[in-house]
Amino acid sequence: MAINKVQFQKGLSLNEFIENYGTEEQCFKVLYKLRWPEGFICPKCGYNKCCQLTQRSLQQCHKCHHQTSITAGTIFESTKLPLTTWFQAFYLISQDKKGISAIELHRHLGISYQSAWRMKQKIMQVMKEREEAKLLSGFIEVDDAYLGGERTGCKRGRGADDKTPFIAAVETTSEGQPVRIKLSILKGFFKEEITVWSRKNVVSGSTVISDGLACFNGVVDAGCKHDKIICGGGRASVEEPEFYWVNTILGNLKSALRSTYHAIRPKYAQRYLAEFQYRFNRRFNLKDFIPRLAYVALRTPALPGKLLRIA
Template identity: 30%
Template sequence: MEMNIIETINRFPDQSSCIAYLEGLRWQNEPECPYCKSKRSSKRHETYRHQCHGCNRSYSVLVGTIFESTKLPLTQWFLAISLILNAKKGLSARQLSRDLGVNRKTGWYLQMRIRKAMQEGEDVSLFKGIVEIDETYIGGKKANHSKKKRQARRDNKLQITGYQDKQPVIGLLERDGRIRLQVVDKAHGVTIKPIIEKTVSKDATIVTDGFGGYAGLSKIFREHQVLNKDKEQYARGKYHTNTIEGFWTLLKRGIYGQYHKISARYLQSYLDEFTFKYNHRDNRLIFDVLINKIAAVT
């Protein structure tokens, strides 16, 4: 269970408590200059900055983090993080801005910076055991296309088909474990196979539907279970894709219910948020995990 709003306010009531927490995480309370790595410094009077005795530059624990150069107090940042983590289906920038008492642009900026910190990175261990793999498409309905766009299609005699103008997303889910979501240009084997090979252990058993883009994976992985859903084959014993399909339902409810529409440019950052929440869904210290990622600057 995530730290709720009251707990966040009680734990971090002012700027000093936030700074002290970050300094403990990043430096173990032994300040280190981010510019020259010197640990010889002195605290500047009545500020949260330190004066380096090595390069003679001043710095704070915020340098190199998403908080650097912020004009907002850290109490609002920490509250924003708590609000986002507690929103199972996501939180719109408008709602976040209302909750924090800031304008919509500031709320959107906070969200995007926090989502950047949620990126899981490429250095995670490979998925093992049973791995469900599926693709989905994110985008508006054909009926919602603008009048100008629909007319252009008619003028050019182009038929608006099922997934046209939707953004394909590949999902890999380790049974009872982690998930990885990746926006791809096209849902073709040439684009999705490298992602699968980079994410899944060769000793894993992968489960997919009969989509042609997955053809040939049996030569790479220990086992490839293929479900022919055209013939209503949705499971074969323990082999199914029900878990990731349930996740797609949650994801789309969040996107269409909270955000309504997302541009392809920013879709991956939204997926990073859902990924981080899912991968740490059973961690009561998820708030601390995220703050630790923010503070762990190389």
């Protein structure tokens, strides 16, 4: 049997991680280069020369004397945790396809649960904002799905109480191989909602393949082609080959969430979906995952506690 090159790629070993990001100085140099790849640029006046104040790790502009740091205005702003702890979190989150919970981060990193929760939420927010800028194109499998466990005596499936509806979409190649995914929370499965989602997440002219649920006709209003395959519900839809990858993704997602998290509050659900999505879409190169995530983190605005608790 042929070996799946993505599944069996080398990744970043623990020894390599320690070698590259094991000290505060190493992490500082990595962030400095990622924030100013062409050299320092003053955020106030745009001048390109500075001196470093060693005691406080600040850069002071030679022209306007404005002082800044590599973490100012980023998701790291005001953190009291060492940079090495942040990079350790990047490593733990990136190298396990099922993710890691805040309580496990708390245990592995030796920090308080509250600090681990804030760090986890901030990193997931970085992933969420980055993924919002990426669009799907070409052939796209879509399906409706829900977050939330079944309750005895309650309605199941569509219309069930206390469940969070979301759309799962998989961009595939002409050979039927998955490229990218989108997992997006919706207010409900209505045509208008699908139209809005399509305009934000799908390139006009793409072909969207659905199971014929009426709301998916909304993709046509967004300039997409709609290929409806009526297959009924339950096992029949799961076995339909045209929906192989979207069903596989949903199965892997729900397995990962069940095995990693005790519960997910609906207000934070989009961040957890974005984490799974971000990892899947960057599965082709695990070794570059940490610098890529750090690069985006430096370009994500600071998230104070009040906003952190608003999904």
